[in-house]
Amino acid sequence: MKRISISPPVAALILAVILFVLSGLLPNGFGSDMDVARAQATNIVRLAVFLGVIAAGQTLVIISGSEGIDLSAGSVVTLTAILAYIIVNGVDSRVLPALLIALAVGALVGLVNGVGITFLKISPFVMTLGMSGVVTGAIIVLTHGNVTGKVSPLMTRLIARPLSPALQIPNAIIIWILFGLLLWLLLERTAFGKNLFAIGVNRVTARLSGVNVTAMNLATYALAGALAGFGGFLLVGNTGVVHLQLGQPFLFPSIAAVAVGGTLLSGGKGSYWGTMAGAIVLTLITSLLTTMQMPESVRRMVLGGTLLVLISIYGRQRALRQ
Amino acid sequence: MNQSRWDALTARQPAMFALILLVLSIVINFILQPNMFARETLNSNMRVFLPIILMAVGQAIVILGGGIDISVGSISSIVNTVLATRVGLDGSPERMWQFVFFSLLIGLLAGAINGFFISFLRLQPIITTYATSFLYAGFALFILPNPGGGIPASVASFYRNSTPLNLPLAFYVIALVLLIWLYISSTRYGKFLYAVGGKAEAAYETAVPVTQTQFMTYVISGLMAALSGIAITMLSGSGNADIGGPMTLNSITAVVIGGNALSGGVGGVTGPVMGAITLGIIQNIISFAHIDTWWETFVKAVIIVVALAAPGVVNLFRRRA
Numbered sequence: 001m002k003r004i005s006i007s008p009p010v011a012a013l014i015l016a017v018i019l020f021v022l023s024g025l026l027p028n029g030f031g032s033d034m035d036v037a038r039a040q041a042t043n044i045v046r047l048a049v050f051l052g053v054i055a056a057g058q059t060l061v062i063i064s065g066s067e068g069i070d071l072s073a074g075s076v077v078t079l080t081a082i083l084a085y086i087i088v089n090g091v092d093s094r095v096l097p098a099l100l101i102a103l104a105v106g107a108l109v110g111l112v113n114g115v116g117i118t119f120l121k122i123s124p125f126v127m128t129l130g131m132s133g134v135v136t137g138a139i140i141v142l143t144h145g146n147v148t149g150k151v152s153p154l155m156t157r158l159i160a161r162p163l164s165p166a167l168q169i170p171n172a173i174i175i176w177i178l179f180g181l182l183l184w185l186l187l188e189r190t191a192f193g194k195n196l197f198a199i200g201v202n203r204v205t206a207r208l209s210g211v212n213v214t215a216m217n218l219a220t221y222a223l224a225g226a227l228a229g230f231g232g233f234l235l236v237g238n239t240g241v242v243h244l245q246l247g248q249p250f251l252f253p254s255i256a257a258v259a260v261g262g263t264l265l266s267g268g269k270g271s272y273w274g275t276m277a278g279a280i281v282l283t284l285i286t287s288l289l290t291t292m293q294m295p296e297s298v299r300r301m302v303l304g305g306t307l308l309v310l311i312s313i314y315g316r317q318r319a320l321r322q
Numbered sequence: 323m324n325q326s327r328w329d330a331l332t333a334r335q336p337a338m339f340a341l342i343l344l345v346l347s348i349v350i351n352f353i354l355q356p357n358m359f360a361r362e363t364l365n366s367n368m369r370v371f372l373p374i375i376l377m378a379v380g381q382a383i384v385i386l387g388g389g390i391d392i393s394v395g396s397i398s399s400i401v402n403t404v405l406a407t408r409v410g411l412d413g414s415p416e417r418m419w420q421f422v423f424f425s426l427l428i429g430l431l432a433g434a435i436n437g438f439f440i441s442f443l444r445l446q447p448i449i450t451t452y453a454t455s456f457l458y459a460g461f462a463l464f465i466l467p468n469p470g471g472g473i474p475a476s477v478a479s480f481y482r483n484s485t486p487l488n489l490p491l492a493f494y495v496i497a498l499v500l501l502i503w504l505y506i507s508s509t510r511y512g513k514f515l516y517a518v519g520g521k522a523e524a525a526y527e528t529a530v531p532v533t534q535t536q537f538m539t540y541v542i543s544g545l546m547a548a549l550s551g552i553a554i555t556m557l558s559g560s561g562n563a564d565i566g567g568p569m570t571l572n573s574i575t576a577v578v579i580g581g582n583a584l585s586g587g588v589g590g591v592t593g594p595v596m597g598a599i600t601l602g603i604i605q606n607i608i609s610f611a612h613i614d615t616w617w618e619t620f621v622k623a624v625i626i627v628v629a630l631a632a633p634g635v636v637n638l639f640r641r642r643a
Binding site: 067069116119120121122123125126127129130131132133134136137138140141144145252255256259265266295296297298299300301302303304305307308311312 | 390439443445446448449450452453454455456457458459460461462463464467563571574575578583584585616617618619620621622623624626627630631633634635637638
């Protein structure tokens with residue numbers, strides 16, 4: 001018997017389109033007004049960019065296997081957003097240094113995660129959870145609760161505004177597409193990507209086939225931290241304001257986006273396309289629930305229920321009998 | 323000679339490090355707070371620690387079986403909101419005990435839902451319980467949209483002030499839980515639990531009922547989360563739908579500090595109980611050490627990371643030597 005199989009990223013995208021079309025039929029939906037529909041779709045994708053970029057690092061550590069996960073991503077996003085905000089302080093020429101510092105600080109936190117996990121044999125879940133606390137603590141020490149700074153016109157121009165008035169697509173989306181291409185290249189066309197999948201499937205066989213597992217692990221966590229740092233930079237460029245809880249709400253959704261995108265949480269199999277689709281689906285569901293003006297309680301329950309249905313469709317693990 | 327003895331000790335007693343940490347933190351706490359062992363102080367500490375201890379016990383059993391439960395905090399929240407809205411400040415103690423029983427059923431049911439999806443439908447534990455944590459948290463908020471409600475003062479004061487034989491009530495609860503664990507770990511189910519957590523496929527090959535064993539871990543965890551919710555309700559005396567959420571990750575940290583491997587099959591319940599107490603004492607130490615408020619979060623997190631790293635550091639140096 002041949003089973004029809006749709007790859008998870010495609011399934012997630014189809015689901016997103018169906019949900020979006022259905023949302024048009026709501027009382028306050030876009031109805032048959034195509035312009036409004038396009039504007040709404042663009043807006044949802046624009047919101048998904050930040051979750052998508054933050055979930056990129058998560059995708060890498062999850063593919064690397066051995067219970068890989070990065071629970072420090074949320075606080076790294078907050079930290080780098082605040083750093084960028086303080087450093088730029090309204091001056092265009094400081095945007096590039098701010099971006100580099102955001103990436104470096106993210107990579108440093110990721111590297112500490114990697115060291116703890118690789119050398120001290122702390123499980124990724126608690127190591128990154130602990131680091132999340134350390135980073136949050138550092139933010140409080142650093143800012144004493146209030147931050148003074150400013151984004152610069154250049155940042156807003158590059159991230160929040162459209163490329164040209166004729167093409168009404170915010171730059172953030174274009175950045176995301178380029179970002180997705182780069183990650184695809186990284187995962188599918190480089191030695192790093194091949195090794196990453198190899199250590200995700202089985203660390204012992206990977207080591208015996210000549211992969212430097214230790215270096216790979218360190219590099220993966222450092223890179224994941226840097227990507228979260230990039231997410232923080234983008235986020236502050238878009239919103240223009242920072243607060244101490246900026247990144248935390250993205251943490252668990254970033255894991256959910258990876259899972260919905262069909263990446264195995266046990267590692268060794270997955271794609272960034274899937275995560276992008278997952279980020280769009282999750283953002284769509286969240287904004288739908290907001291437009292429908294559901295109370296917070298119902299919103300949480302529907303979100304949980306939908307997530308459960310989504311992972312029931314293709315998140316199942318192998319049966320024991322196989 | 324010394325080295326191999328250390329090896330044997332940590333292999334046979336995963337909770338060894340937890341014990342060392344616990345003793346160390348108690349000593350530091352005692353220096354900062356000399357009246358720590360006075361009946362009143364001890365009781366007021368233990369009644370605050372008890373909810374997280376109970377939650378950590380359930381989490382420990384799930385983790386032993388190779389899973390993880392992110393929904394425990396939300397289960398506690400449901401129990402808290404049910405008790406606070408259905409019993410009320412002027413409710414009778416009898417009504418309270420009825421709803422305590424009802425709360426345990428809620429915990430069993432919530433755990434069974436988790437277990438059904440994870441062990442029967444074979445979904446990944448972390449993301450499944452993350453999804454159900456939203457379901458349960460939403461349900462708690464549905465029951466009690468704004469903090470409020472309460473339980474009879476007599477019940478709250480029974481929890482807060484009972485010190486039979488001059489020992490805190492929490493000690494008796496912990497002793498009871500550990501005794502039950504001692505019994506369970508000696509039964510066939512206890513052996514199955516370690517087998518499933520160690521390697522589920524191998525356990526399946528040797529005719530261990532893997533599905534049922536895993537399912538039961540989530541049911542137990544749901545039950546313990548409900549007990550934790552009951553304890554925290556008696557402690558706070560009022561209802562708040564977000565009361566349990568922050569406890570979830572602490573319960574996992576407690577289990578790992580207690581020496582259990584997050585990958586399953588290694589450890590026990592005594593270690594996690596010590597881990598949970600250690601976490602509470604660390605909080606105490608920080609408030610008594612008069613650390614600048616801005617530094618509190620940072621210092622606490624660093625202490626926890628160091629505590630997690632300590633066994634690894636010891637092993638690293640031992641390998642060099």
